Structures are given as structure tokens and as C-alpha cells.
Amino acid sequence: MISKSQKTYKIITFGCQMNARDSEKLAGVLEEKGYVEGIDDVSSDIVIFNTCTVRENASNRLYGRVGYLKKSCMENKNKIVGICGCMMQEKDEVETIKKKYPYVKLIFGTHNIDEFSLYIDRALSEDKRVIEVRDKALGVERDMPSKRVFPFKCGVNIMYGCDNFCAYCIVPYVRGRERSRDVKAIIDEIKRDIADGVIEVMLLGQNVNSYKGKDTDGNIVSFPDLLDRVCKIEGLKRVRFMTSHPKDLSDELIKVVRDNENCCKHIHLPVQSGSTHILEMMNRHYTRDSYVDIVDKIRREIPDVAITTDIIVGFPGESEDDFEATLSLVKEVKFDSVFTFEYSKRTGTKAASMENQVDEKVVKDRFERLLKEVESSSRTNIDRYIGRVIDVLVESKDREKGKLTGRLSNNYLVHFDGDESLVGKIVDVKLIKPFGFYFEGKLC
Numbered sequence: 001m002i003s004k005s006q007k008t009y010k011i012i013t014f015g016c017q018m019n020a021r022d023s024e025k026l027a028g029v030l031e032e033k034g035y036v037e038g039i040d041d042v043s044s045d046i047v048i049f050n051t052c053t054v055r056e057n058a059s060n061r062l063y064g065r066v067g068y069l070k071k072s073c074m075e076n077k078n079k080i081v082g083i084c085g086c087m088m089q090e091k092d093e094v095e096t097i098k099k100k101y102p103y104v105k106l107i108f109g110t111h112n113i114d115e116f117s118l119y120i121d122r123a124l125s126e127d128k129r130v131i132e133v134r135d136k137a138l139g140v141e142r143d144m145p146s147k148r149v150f151p152f153k154c155g156v157n158i159m160y161g162c163d164n165f166c167a168y169c170i171v172p173y174v175r176g177r178e179r180s181r182d183v184k185a186i187i188d189e190i191k192r193d194i195a196d197g198v199i200e201v202m203l204l205g206q207n208v209n210s211y212k213g214k215d216t217d218g219n220i221v222s223f224p225d226l227l228d229r230v231c232k233i234e235g236l237k238r239v240r241f242m243t244s245h246p247k248d249l250s251d252e253l254i255k256v257v258r259d260n261e262n263c264c265k266h267i268h269l270p271v272q273s274g275s276t277h278i279l280e281m282m283n284r285h286y287t288r289d290s291y292v293d294i295v296d297k298i299r300r301e302i303p304d305v306a307i308t309t310d311i312i313v314g315f316p317g318e319s320e321d322d323f324e325a326t327l328s329l330v331k332e333v334k335f336d337s338v339f340t341f342e343y344s345k346r347t348g349t350k351a352a353s354m355e356n357q358v359d360e361k362v363v364k365d366r367f368e369r370l371l372k373e374v375e376s377s378s379r380t381n382i383d384r385y386i387g388r389v390i391d392v393l394v395e396s397k398d399r400e401k402g403k404l405t406g407r408l409s410n411n412y413l414v415h416f417d418g419d420e421s422l423v424g425k426i427v428d429v430k431l432i433k434p435f436g437f438y439f440e441g442k443l444c
């Protein structure tokens, strides 16, 4: 219950896990200042939009919502609307906001989120708007407070930025070059989280496999080594990581996942295309065959592992043969789940200036065909779990259906009857019936 005198905030997040984690930090800063989470953006005193710019038309959704807040800003002169995140690293977007949305009082980019507290103070006290966007990071972000969405699990950034320059992706331009956090800073943060009730962490980075942080002696530590150290922290029941790039997925990493019981048996390994020619055009640095070899190795070494992926349909120059290669890869690999995307031209990337863009109708048609293939081939995976009793972390209770939702180590979901007091605990559940990427189960 929020009292009338209480100042409120709302954070609206677009995009990936990294942005979700950043929003927890923004919320942490505001809670430290005495704000509480409000009911919605219209009634809240501070509204922050944490933006994503991976899709070309992401701005339409943002501006629609920002425009809607004009009336409430006129009525509450002390209201602060702020915009941050990847989109603010693009000069044109900042100019648009400056011209069209004079009531947006705060704009800042991805490289200085750790100065958010200062910016809020300035936005509250200064008459002019606060605009702070940097071209590049000055170093690794400083520690920030955070307000977790789930009390029992959280993300932990291990690195920022990306050096890979995949031809379709804007991330290296807006998030900057790769910067890894020191091992001690990561481990200390996780120990604090555990002391605060966390039992599951997800290590986050655009390409976690290329992590190169330093230990206290100044030695470089690889991602498998870091993961192993994190898994051995006392009290940590589950460890996940996201995202892995196939070109950097080593035997050592497979071994660490296999040998640590609390390391979740789920690897998200974006393939993007089944055609080696297209992978080359995408600048992905692996072939269809080398990808299949990695998947085979993972499955040989880690029983019950779930492998999920991302696929882009209609990348410039994708022929019918290239697309058929993607369909056949899906059939061959039998992913546990696939996130499918229609290629959309993203200004500022190498792919946007390629001449052989694929006709929109063709892209849509291929997308539908891919979805059908994904549905039929991933269904065959889930059946093998039926009848087994598996430990799940209970994440929430659906108030309408009255069911609990839990997550298996390999990231599959299960719905079952049970008391709300089990949320945040690990329990045994018998998997009874499959439905796509989730099960119906029974508490044991």
C-alpha cells in the first residue's frame, strides 16, 4: 500500500537481460533515495525508460509511451521523465527527444549508468534538463545498489560491451568494447546476494565466453575458471550464464558445466543460420559443421542438457538454399527451444548497407516455415522427461490459475499445485504432461 506522501517511481524496460539487470540497479538507486515502486508511469513521480535499439523500429513504441506522459508532466511539474539505455547512444534519437519532448528532463547513455544517482539529484534541483551521454566507457562500471525483481535469484554482470561486430548487430556500437569485471568484485557481489537470500545467479555478458577478468594477483582468468569459482561459493544452489558465442565455447567450459552439480544444465548458443555462407556474411566465425560438432560434444558430455538458440531469417543474400540449410539444421539439432527473428535492417550496421536485401514477403514466408519446423522438432525433446522426478526452483504463483511455476535446471518450466510458501525454494516435482516448452507436474 503506497501512502499519499510517498514519492514513487516506475521503470519501463525494453530489450535484453542486460537491460533488465540495469533496471534493477536504477530501482536500487531510487529506493535508496526513499522512493517506492509506483502503480504505473502516469501516476509515478519518476519514470525511467531503459531503452533497446536492436530493432530498427524500437523508437516507435518508446515515443508512443513518452508522448502519453505529456499530460501528467504538465499536471505534476516536479515529475521527472528520464530516458536511458542503448537508444540514447544514438545522436539522432537524442536530438528527436530534445526537439519533440521538452518535458523529458533526463537523458543518459549506457556508459555512465553508475552516475544515475547524481543525475537524478541534478534533475530534481536544476531548472534545465540533464543530458549526459558519453561516446565510450571510462572503465568498468562501479558497484551500484539494486532492487531485485525476485528476492531469490538475480543477474550479475561479469562483463560489458562486445568486440564481435556481427554484421547485423548494433550492440558493439552502443555498448562499446568488451570490458570484464575483476573476479573479486564479482565474487563479493554474489556473496552479498547470497547473504541477502539469493540462491540462483545468472552471470551476464554479451559474450560471456570471452570474459577475461583479473584476479587479485593480476592474473587473467578465463570464463570457465570464473564459472568454476562461482559454482564453488557456499550457499549458491544454482548458477546460469548468458550468452555464449559458439566460436568461443571451449571443452573446458563444457567440463565445468558437467562437473558442478549446481551449474544449470542449459546452454543458450545462438546459431543464427544453418548456412555456412550466411554465417560468413554475418561475421560469426564458425561454420554449420563446427556448430553441430559443438552441440554433439555438449550433449555427449552433459546428460539432460537443454540447448536453445536464436535464428535470424532473411539476412541479406539468404537464398532459398541457405534457408533450407537452416531448416535442416533445426531438424538435425533438435533444439530444446528456438527464438526466431525476421531480419530487419538496422541502420548503422554493416548488413544494413548490403545490396541484396531479401524481399519482405519472402522473409515472412520463410519465418512461418521455420516456426513450423521448430515446433515439430523441439517437441521430440521434451517427451523424454515424462514420468521423471526432478528438482525445480519455484518462481511464482499464478493467482488466477492457482498453480505454482517452477524452473528446472535445464530451464524448462513446470506448472503444479502447491502452496505459495514454496516460492523461492527448490522442490521435487514429477513431470506428467508436456506442453511446448513447459510441463504439467505434481509436487512430490
Ligand code: SF4
Pocket (backbone or CB within 6 Å): 162, 163, 164, 165, 166, 169, 170, 171, 172, 206, 207, 245
Ligand atoms: S556477439 Fe554479435 S550478436 Fe552478440 S552482441 Fe556481440 S555483435 Fe551483437
